[in-house]
Amino acid sequence: MTLDTTTFKKKLLTEKDLVEKELGTVGRRSPGTVGDWEPVASDRDSASPDRDEAAEKIESFEENTAIVRQLESRLGEVKDxxxxxxxxxxxxxxxxxxxxxxxxxxANPAATTCKAHMGK
Ligand SMILES: [Zn+2]
Structure with a gap:
């Protein structure tokens, strides 16, 4: 069987765009390192008045840090x-x-292993 890589390449490129777009909502490209992202604090419209703004900012920054890490590792898989x-x-x-x-x-165009070796 010859694998039709064009289809998968298209899928991978679409996913790369998508992940980069998502990264743009929770982070920004690191000015120093190419391909590196750093999280930013998002401005929340729904900030409750009884909460202190600085605490909100820290919280959203921490959330975004986790999301950026996840997206970055996915982006790495797709690029590989x-x-x-x-x-x-x-x-x-x-x-x-x-x-x-x-x-x-x-199901996962960025898969590196067959079903028997999934997660290895
Ligand atoms: Zn295998």
Whole structure:
């Protein structure tokens, strides 16, 4: 079976855009390091008047930090997968080197392992 990488490449590029857009809502690109993101505190419209604004800011900053980390690691996976598309190793399990099942790749185009080696 020859894997149709064009379809997956398109999916990966779409996901990359999406993740970067989401990152833009909770963080900003680090001025120093390319491809690095840092969290920002979001302005909340729903800030309750009895709560102190500084506390709200810290809270949203902490939340955003967690989201940025998550999105950044997803972005890394997607970028790695795109690199594998380019160098021709896409769709092969990192553990046993067999082809990854097409339905697994449909569910997660950035998958690096086959079903048998999921989570390894
Ligand atoms: Zn495997």
């Amino acid at each position: 997968a795109l690199e594998r598309v380019e160098n021709g190793s896409y769709g092969h399990c990192a553990v046993c080197e067999k082809e990854i099942e097409a339905d697994r790749l449909s």
